[in-house]
Amino acid sequence: MIQITNPATFWLTGLLFFIAIFGRYVLFSLLFWWLFNVSMKDQFAHRAVQTRPRKPGQDWREIGWSVLTSLIFTAIALAVIVAYQKGYTQIYTAARTYPLWWYPISILSVLFIHETYYYWLHRWMHKPGVYRWVHKTHHDSITTSPWTAFSFHPLESTLQAIVIPALTFVLPLHISAVGIILMIMTFSSAVNHLNTEIYPRDFDHHWLGRWLIGATHHGLHHAQFRFNYGLYFTFWDKWMKTESPDFHRLFKEKTKSALGVEDKKG
Numbered sequence: 001m002i003q004i005t006n007p008a009t010f011w012l013t014g015l016l017f018f019i020a021i022f023g024r025y026v027l028f029s030l031l032f033w034w035l036f037n038v039s040m041k042d043q044f045a046h047r048a049v050q051t052r053p054r055k056p057g058q059d060w061r062e063i064g065w066s067v068l069t070s071l072i073f074t075a076i077a078l079a080v081i082v083a084y085q086k087g088y089t090q091i092y093t094a095a096r097t098y099p100l101w102w103y104p105i106s107i108l109s110v111l112f113i114h115e116t117y118y119y120w121l122h123r124w125m126h127k128p129g130v131y132r133w134v135h136k137t138h139h140d141s142i143t144t145s146p147w148t149a150f151s152f153h154p155l156e157s158t159l160q161a162i163v164i165p166a167l168t169f170v171l172p173l174h175i176s177a178v179g180i181i182l183m184i185m186t187f188s189s190a191v192n193h194l195n196t197e198i199y200p201r202d203f204d205h206h207w208l209g210r211w212l213i214g215a216t217h218h219g220l221h222h223a224q225f226r227f228n229y230g231l232y233f234t235f236w237d238k239w240m241k242t243e244s245p246d247f248h249r250l251f252k253e254k255t256k257s258a259l260g261v262e263d264k265k266g
């Protein structure tokens, strides 16, 4: 674990964290963009969720907001490191500090709590008085792309960023579990904003797939505003009956033909 002992190491740590956080976003976004818009473009062309073109300058606008988001995540990460050094957090580094079964359970618990927090925060952010100030920036992207994944107003970034650090004060988390959770978060956000459905046919009825949010599910949130508020999982939307009535029909439509079949017709 990094030791912050003076202002120089504080700023250096901050810089390294910013590079890691922003770099992780750029890396995932570039990888997904390249995979589905360049490398396998033809196979996935018919799986575009939204077909209206992205607005001029949308990529750079989203990247600009994502720089601000990364700065906020960095500031909060630094605060957690300082708290960790002072012994305030429950983060542990020796693998045997807790039983092995706790490791996967701790990750699942964080994902469940994060999901619950985000679902209700998201519902609140869609209230008319709040939406304009906090959440509109993210919804300026109607046709999303992996670049949309971190495109939030700083108020929203802060509200989103506080929950996992807060959990490090109450839940014992191995340092690598924190890393895995952050990776899942970035991966899920890139998949959900991809605007290309990458899940297989009938995955929306699969025992596991039905609980996972993907590009069609979240794409409908950006198109319709009133449905699909979840982050990683669909259960709150199913329980609260806020899942889009168009979801299964659209998912079926996007996944009906085998990959690349449409391109071979002509």
Ligand SMILES: [Zn+2]
Pocket: 122, 126, 135, 139, 221
């Ligand atoms: Zn929203």
Ligand SMILES: [Zn+2]
Pocket: 138, 148, 193, 218, 222
């Ligand atoms: Zn979104």
